[in-house]
Amino acid sequence: MKAGFLVGGLVAVVTVAVVGVSAVTMVVNEEQAADRARRANQSCNAMLGPITSGPAGSGAAAAAQLTDEQRETVAKIIAIGKKRKMPPRAWQVAIQAGMTESGLRSLAYGDRDSLGIFQMRPSMGWGTPEQVTNAEYAINKFYDVLIEVPNWAEQRPGESAQDVERSAFPDRYHQWEPMAAHLIGNVGLVADPTGCGEGTGRLLPAPTKQAGNAIKWALGQQGKPYQWGALTTHQDSFDCSSLMLQAYREAGVTLPRVSRQQFQAGALLPVEQAQPGDLLFWAYDPSNPATIHHVAMYLGDGKIVEAQQTGVPVHVRPVSFTENELVPQAVRPGV
Incomplete structure (x- = not known):
């Protein structure tokens, strides 16, 4: 679970429909560019992340x-x-x-x-x-x-x-x-191991239409209650990882059930470079993925959507990349 975001003793639930729409628009618009890049690099391994x-x-x-x-x-x-x-x-x-x-x-x-x-x-x-x-x-x-x-x-x-x-x-x-x-x-004198362009380890596929669809679905669950261990076959309540799993499942991407496993389910990138649809993680020791205890979806513009903790409904809130316990890598599911 993630510590509550409190203002005056009350959980701050930020309604950012505009942020959600702009994030969806951005990732959908970028899909055409991503398709062109994939066609131009059909022989490379860019999709490995x-x-x-x-x-x-x-x-x-x-x-x-x-x-x-x-x-x-x-x-x-x-x-x-x-x-x-x-x-x-x-x-x-x-x-x-x-x-x-x-x-x-x-x-x-x-x-x-x-x-x-x-x-x-x-x-x-x-x-x-x-x-x-x-x-x-x-x-x-x-x-x-x-x-x-x-x-x-x-x-x-x-x-x-x-x-x-x-x-x-x-x-x-x-x-x-x-x-x-x-x-x-x-040592191996390989400038471009992926075969996808210059820069070892720096090429990452762009956010996709699937990320946009996952964002739309997650935003549609706002206001529903938090329940630890919530069933992934129902949409009346969520915990943090079940919200991510179901959002991406609706978009056609399969994620594992728990947050620690979801950290391994996509391409990693520095958290400061997160784009809409990427997953952010919190851990008791941010340098040790085995201690991850919370996951949320980045919306862009410094906002996330999450199922935070008992008593707090699914909501959107601001996030800082220097926030306590935030893992320094984000994950881009499906790539």
Whole structure:
């Protein structure tokens, strides 16, 4: 839940039909431009969204902290990926997995019998201890498993890393996305991994007609009561994530049920660059997506629509990008 927005002891419910209409008009008008861009870039992977979740250049600082050993591992991941004709997205998945599991080091220890760069377990059929602690073997084995993952190249790198590693903490892989994106450009000498134009990790599809439809539907629920755990098959009450799920479902986009999962359900971008229809999130620790507890829909012009908390009906209110607990990334569903 999100703390109430109170004025004089009463919840401030802002009626901004004009804001809603202008937001819808903007995203619908931009659909034609987005269609033209998609047709012009049919061979690219723009619809995967950005390959970095942080602001432009945010991965460079983390990459600069790597040791010689870690950078050597990165170079091997990229070299083997190139030799196998794996796309840069595969290198990024491996870098994020390796950084999360071992800090990109070939460890001779780990949880239970986990060993090596990717903490592979000999007891689970990954190879002998000697093999999984051999960097070349481990990297090739990782790629062997990755290419068997359905649609691995059509989802965020951290999700593909989780599909290979099957960790009990799947969100950990996402934190290294900006650094890995920087490395595949800097070490791998790939200026444009998506193939959609210059600027690694900075291309993001524009808001779509679906976002406009989701906004219209969400605004139509204003005044309905908040209910924690509200059914997603009914529209008489909502909690924060059920409002987002149903709004986008009406627009033809499927979202997971809870806010923490919805954070993984689209392309990430700096919250200051949010556009109408993007989702904003609040967390007890804004740097840790596992602590997300609230989600709302951005309308543009510094306004959101949300189902806030018990006793507060669905409403529109002002939002500040410096607001307490606001996560520094927004999510663009459906891209």
